[in-house]
Every structure is written in C-alpha cells, then in structure tokens.
Amino acid sequence: MIVAFFGTKGGTGTTTLAVNTAAEVFRLSRRPTVVVDAKPAPGDVAVFLGLRPRYTLIELIDQVGWTDAALAARFVAAHDCGIHVVAASQDFGRPSSRDAEGVEQTLQQLQTVYDTVVVDAGSSLTTSAKAVLTLADVVILVGNPDVPCLRNLQRLTDALRLAGVGGERIRIALNRLSDLGALPAAHIEKALSRPIDFQIGSDYRTAAAAVNAGVPVGALRPTDLHAQINAMARALLEPTPRPTAA
Numbered sequence: 175m176i177v178a179f180f181g182t183k184g185g186t187g188t189t190t191l192a193v194n195t196a197a198e199v200f201r202l203s204r205r206p207t208v209v210v211d212a213k214p215a216p217g218d219v220a221v222f223l224g225l226r227p228r229y230t231l232i233e234l235i236d237q238v239g240w241t242d243a244a245l246a247a248r249f250v251a252a253h254d255c256g257i258h259v260v261a262a263s264q265d266f267g268r269p270s271s272r273d274a275e276g277v278e279q280t281l282q283q284l285q286t287v288y289d290t291v292v293v294d295a296g297s298s299l300t301t302s303a304k305a306v307l308t309l310a311d312v313v314i315l316v317g318n319p320d321v322p323c324l325r326n327l328q329r330l331t332d333a334l335r336l337a338g339v340g341g342e343r344i345r346i347a348l349n350r351l352s353d354l355g356a357l358p359a360a361h362i363e364k365a366l367s368r369p370i371d372f373q374i375g376s377d378y379r380t381a382a383a384a385v386n387a388g389v390p391v392g393a394l395r396p397t398d399l400h401a402q403i404n405a406m407a408r409a410l411l412e413p414t415p416r417p418t419a420a
C-alpha cells in the first residue's frame with residue numbers, strides 16, 4: 175500500500191503526520207514500513223527522526239531497475255522504532271519534473287519490499303508530486319483549519335480528480351484543530367460538502383519534543399496527539415477503505 179501525504183500549503187504538518195503515521199503503522203502491524211521523502215530538497219523526514227542517511231531518493235532513482243531487496247536496503251536508513259527512511263535529495267529542485275518517472279518506478283519497487291510505503295509528497299503540485307499522488311492508494315491532504323487551506327482544499331480535490339485521483343482515494347486530515355482562532359471542523363465540512371476523515375489537535379510541545387529527540391511521538395509519554403495519529407494508522411490498516419462522499 176502506498177499512502178501519500180500532501181500539504182494544502184507549506185507548514186501544515188505534512189512531515190509530522192507522514193513520519194508519525196508511518197511509525198504507528200509499523201507499531202501496530204509489525205510489517206515492513208518505509209517513509210520516503212519525495213519533497214524537492216530540502217526535506218525534513220530524516221531530520222525529524224534524527225537520522226543522517228548516506229544516500230537519498232535521487233541515488234535510489236538512479237538505481238531504477240533493482241529487483242534485489244538487499245540492494246535497496248543499502249539506500250535506506252533504519253530508525254530504532256523499526257521504520258526505514260528514504261531521505262530527501264540534497265540537491266535543490268530534485269526530484270524535478272524529469273524525475274517523475276523515476277520516482278514512480280522507485281515507489282513501485284519499494285512496494286515489492288515494504289507492506290506500507292508512506293510518502294511525504296510536500297505541498298507543491300509538481301509533475302513529480304502528481305506522479306506520486308496518482309500512484310498512491312490513499313492520498314491524505316493535510317490542512318490547517320484556516321481560510322487559505324479551505325480554499326486550497328477545494329481547488330486541490332478538483333485538480334486531483336482531473337489528474338485521475340478519484341475522491342474515493344482522497345482523505346482529509348485537519349491538523350492543529352485546537353489552535354486559537356481555528357475554523358470549526360463542521361464549518362469546513364459544510365464548505366467542502368464532505369466529511370473530514372482525520373482530526374488532529376494542536377500540541378506543539380509534543381511535536382517539537384519528538385523532533386528534538388529524533389523519535390516518533392509514540393515514543394514519548396501518552397498524548398492526545400499520539401492517540402489521534404494512532405486512529406489514522408488504524409484506519410489505514412483497515413482492509414476495506416472507508417467510503418467517502420465524493
């Protein structure tokens with residue numbers, strides 16, 4: 175299964191949710207799980223987990239055609255929590271539009287080794303990001319409860335539908351719902367004429383503590399943030415995707 179996280183604008187929490195959901199999917203399933211940082215450099219997935227990988231997605235793309243899991247293993251970094259990481263490129267602008275096919279093939283090959291491939295696809299709808307989102311089994315659009323995100327959510331779901339990503343594959347995650355001044359979830363659901371699939375409150379203290387320690391939030395003391403990420407991971411592991419009002 176490929177699960178892509180895509181931000182409805184920068185800074186909404188796409189990396190936070192991608193990394194922590196991947197860790198939680200592994201904690202629950204104990205099945206091989208990798209998180210791929212496909213955001214054009216600089217990406218933060220490896221930093222969030224305190225890793226300094228030798229290789230990045232770009233080197234893995236250059237190896238396209240690999241069939242040997244042992245070879246692939248050379249390009250991933252392992253975190254103590256059990257998940258593997260394919261880090262973002264060090265080169266600004268990569269993956270570029272010319273890498274779209276390579277990104278797609280790399281994700282397909284990773285799927286032969288990993289049960290769950292979680293992708294941080296950033297928040298720019300580049301050719302490469304479109305390739306990721308089109309391939310993904312589930313696309314989670316990460317927004318904050320504010321007017322720009324609401325407007326972008328509407329436009330993005332339309333753009334994705336045109337690109338062939340049907341509404342049944344799209345989920346909406348609203349992050350930082352408890353921030354002061356946040357639009358109420360019911361208001362957003364009404365404007366979008368569809369339910370919000372995942373609601374995540376605001377807890378900067380925990381989110382920052384996890385990054386500072388280079389661990390997922392599940393490794394810290396129990397919090398609502400962890401419980402909400404756990405609910406997201408459980409829903410993804412359910413055998414039949416929950417129908418959405420497309």
Ligand SMILES: Nc1ncnc2c1ncn2[C@@H]1O[C@H](COP(=O)(O)OP(=O)(O)OP(=O)(O)O)[C@@H](O)[C@H]1O
Pocket residue numbers: 181183184185186187188189190191218296297349350374375376377378379381382385399
């Ligand atoms: N639920 C939350 N509560 C409080 N703070 C959060 C929450 N989720 C994320 N943050 C914080 O918000 C900031 C941005 O998060 P993150 O880097 O995950 O966003 P992003 O969408 O990946 O950003 P970018 O566009 O730079 O890639 C970080 O400081 C992070 O710790």
Ligand SMILES: [Mg+2]
Pocket residue numbers: 188189190213218296
């Ligand atoms: Mg990010």
